[in-house]
Amino acid sequence: MGMPPQRATLAQVAQRAGVSRSTASFVLTGRHTDMRISEDARHRVMRAAQELDYRPNLMARSLRTKVTKTIALVSDTIASDPYAGRAIHGSLAAAVSHGYLLFIGETEGDPVVEQKLISDFLDRQVDAFVYASMFTRHVRLPKLLRGQPVVLMNCLTRGARPTHHAVIPDEADAGHTAARIVLEAGHRDRIYLVGDPADHVFASRERLTGIRDELAAAGTRLAGTVGCHWWPDSAYDALCRALADGLRPSALICLNDRIALGAYQGLHQAGRAIPGDVSVVSFDDSELAAWLRPQLTSISLPHYQLGWHAVQALVGETADAEVRRLPMPARLRASVGAPSRAASP
Known part of the structure; x- marks a missing residue:
């Protein structure tokens, strides 16, 4: 394999343009207006740099x-x-x-x-x-x-x-937003959280705080929590059990889209229509949200x-x-x- 071609130097550009090295440097770094360099000299430097395929040595510049x-x-x-x-x-x-x-x-x-x-x-x-x-x-x-x-x-x-x-x-504000969406649709009771609201998980803690504060400001509160891991199969199992035991939610606020996927399957299994029987809101706005049918309302992570x-x-x-x-x-x-x-x- 042959050696790579040598980089053109600033001195070579200056020589071809017929100017000093400092003049070529001023032109190529955009300082020609401050130094009162003529338009003709500037054009010669730029043409020489283009002909020689000159590129500044950024490593040398960084050392300086x-x-x-x-x-x-x-x-x-x-x-x-x-x-x-x-x-x-x-x-x-x-x-x-x-x-x-x-x-x-x-x-x-x-x-x-x-x-x-x-x-x-x-x-x-x-x-x-x-x-x-x-x-x-x-x-x-x-x-x-x-x-x-x-x-x-x-x-x-x-x-x-x-x-x-x-x-x-801003996860706390996202919690406010999720609860507000449910409230503005007309839901006042039988609003359930789906997921494990673990206090040591930042997103969980902040989202739940926002949800509770927004509901409290409207004079209501969560009816309860369907506890599950933040994965579809866990959410599906937990919601199927809760529905079989008589849970009749009006709205579900899921702590993320994967939980919402499991909730969708659980509601479908129980013959509950979305949103005809149960409304569903979630967080993250992953690709799942747009893939689900009906498409899922979700609070987007930025x-x-x-x-x-x-x-x-x-x-x-x-x-x-x-x-x-x-x-x-x-x-x-x-x-x-x-x-x-x-x-x-």
Whole structure:
């Protein structure tokens, strides 16, 4: 295999254009107007650069300026998750818009892998880090990142005051939204939660708080909870048992779309129509929501916006550390309707 062609140098561009090296540098870095360089000289430099296929040596520039225009995104499993991949797209879009490259490293939750990844990124002199989590949770920032420019994406550090910028979904407001959708459709009682409202799970805790607060403000409350794991088969089994035992819900608020899938199957098994007999609302707005029939009303996780705003906080003008909660928009579809009189006890 032959050797790769030599890169054209700035000196070669200057020689071909018949100008000094500094003049060529000023033209190619966009500073020609400040230096009062003639239009003719500028055109000669640009033509020479094009003919020689000149590209600036970014590595050499980074050694001079100590800025590499690179960002590292370090995550647990976000890069390989089909839905959260949109967070990568948002991060990339923001990075590109500011002229940055984005490196992506996935740890799968292994602290040894994480330490190695961060060390490698530091060796490559990345300018800043996005530290990301697949599920919203509290994290302990790795020691290697302390003192580095870092924005947390979909995670938080513990403490009364935030130590770093963090960008997370506004799960509590999403809970308010889900309950409001049910209330505005006319449901006032027999509203059940489906899922395990585990207090140690951030999304569960925040969503449930929002649901309860919104219902309380309307003078009502949840009629109960159909407890299950956050997977279709568990939700199906739990709802089938509850319906067989006489449960007659007017509306179900499912803690995620996978639970809603199991709930759909359980209601179908029991001969209950959606939304004719039972309305269903969910969270996440995964692809499942649009695939189900009828299509599922779901509160969307703002994956793309999380990525965009995390990188934007790194490269933009940032004030003191703060937690930014991004809105979760409702995707209104066909699974919600008015209460059924036939469902009344």
